[in-house]
Amino acid sequence: MENxxxxxxxxxxxxxxxxxxxxxxxxxxxxxxxxASDAQSRPxxxxxxxxxxxxxxxxxxxxxxxxxxxxxxxxxxxxLAYPIPSRFQxxxxxxxxxxxxxxxxxxxxxxxxxxxxxxQVLNILKSNNIKGTFFxxxxxxxxxxxxxxxxVAQGHVIANHTWHHWYHFFNQxxxxxxxxxxxxxxxxxxxVKTNLFxxxxxxxxxxxxxxxxxxxxxxxMWSADSTDYKLPTVPKLIDNxxxxxxxxxxxxxxxxxxxxxxxxxxxxEIISNFKxxxxxxxxxxxxxxxxxxxQKLLANKKQ
Numbered sequence: 001m002e003n004x005x006x007x008x009x010x011x012x013x014x015x016x017x018x019x020x021x022x023x024x025x026x027x028x029x030x031x032x033x034x035x036a037s038d039a040q041s042r043p044x045x046x047x048x049x050x051x052x053x054x055x056x057x058x059x060x061x062x063x064x065x066x067x068x069x070x071x072x073x074x075x076x077x078x079x080l081a082y083p084i085p086s087r088f089q090x091x092x093x094x095x096x097x098x099x100x101x102x103x104x105x106x107x108x109x110x111x112x113x114x115x116x117x118x119x120q121v122l123n124i125l126k127s128n129n130i131k132g133t134f135f136x137x138x139x140x141x142x143x144x145x146x147x148x149x150x151x152v153a154q155g156h157v158i159a160n161h162t163w164h165h166w167y168h169f170f171n172q173x174x175x176x177x178x179x180x181x182x183x184x185x186x187x188x189x190x191x192v193k194t195n196l197f198x199x200x201x202x203x204x205x206x207x208x209x210x211x212x213x214x215x216x217x218x219x220x221m222w223s224a225d226s227t228d229y230k231l232p233t234v235p236k237l238i239d240n241x242x243x244x245x246x247x248x249x250x251x252x253x254x255x256x257x258x259x260x261x262x263x264x265x266x267x268x269e270i271i272s273n274f275k276x277x278x279x280x281x282x283x284x285x286x287x288x289x290x291x292x293x294x295q296k297l298l299a300n301k302k303q
Contacts, residue, residue, distance in 0.1 A: 093220050094250065098247055101247055104248060104279065108252055110252065112147065114144070137182075141185055141189060165257070172211060196217065221250070222250045228266075242273050248291065
């Protein structure tokens with residue numbers, strides 16, 4: 001009996017140790033195992049889905065880039081131009097003369113393209129589904145060609161505001177350089193052949209306007225001046241635009257040439273105010289076309 005007892009005792013210890021080890025192993029595994037409810041609460045991430053989304057976005061960006069390049073090449077081949085009725089070629093325009101009283105207004109922006117500000121103005125116009133007219137300075141377009149392409153790609157009109165934006169007197173040769181060099185660069189960068197010109201400072205007698213008229217540019221002035229170049233307060237800037245605006249008017253603002261943050265701040269309110277009054281926004285070529293149609297209708301009635 002003694003021999004049997006001594007044999008059974010170690011065997012019992014062994015069984016107990018094995019059982020205890022099993023308990024510890026089970027507890028350790030449960031500690032390592034993530035909580036089932038936590039696992040269910042976490043969204044599963046499918047690596048294939050992520051890769052597919054990234055790939056789709058990349059394809060979209062490549063397609064957009066290809067479309068823009070194709071558009072630029074086509075524009076340069078065809079020599080895209082804004083149609084201007086013959087009565088306005090070589091003429092000075094301050095506003096459209098509309099006998100029908102159609103509530104249209106043209107927003108124009110000078111002295112760009114300009115870092116940050118031009119894109120901010122473009123974004124505001126885009127969010128309001130409005131097309132504007134941008135009178136660009138040649139040397140600024142040379143420095144920021146992508147902004148020039150962006151102006152045209154978004155459906156706005158790009159026009160000539162000389163190469164240097166100087167105010168002194170120009171002889172015929174110097175005026176030709178200032179205007180034609182800018183027109184040539186606009187074409188090289190965007191594919192657009194512009195026939196719209198605005199003299200810096202609105203000066204009509206320093207040689208530039210005379211040359212432009214001789215070359216059949218439409219010389220575009222304005223009827224409402226924001227005076228944003230004087231850096232008025234935002235409320236004053238808004239008031240300057242609204243108080244002088246009438247159907248067929250041309251609004252002068254600036255997207256470049258200095259700090260235009262107040263113009264950017266004022267622009268949404270200006271747009272909202274015009275919309276409340278029932279105005280529709282047009283580009284300069286569209287405005288001139290409206291006047292031309294209006295004048296033809298008037299002439300037909302008189303016959």
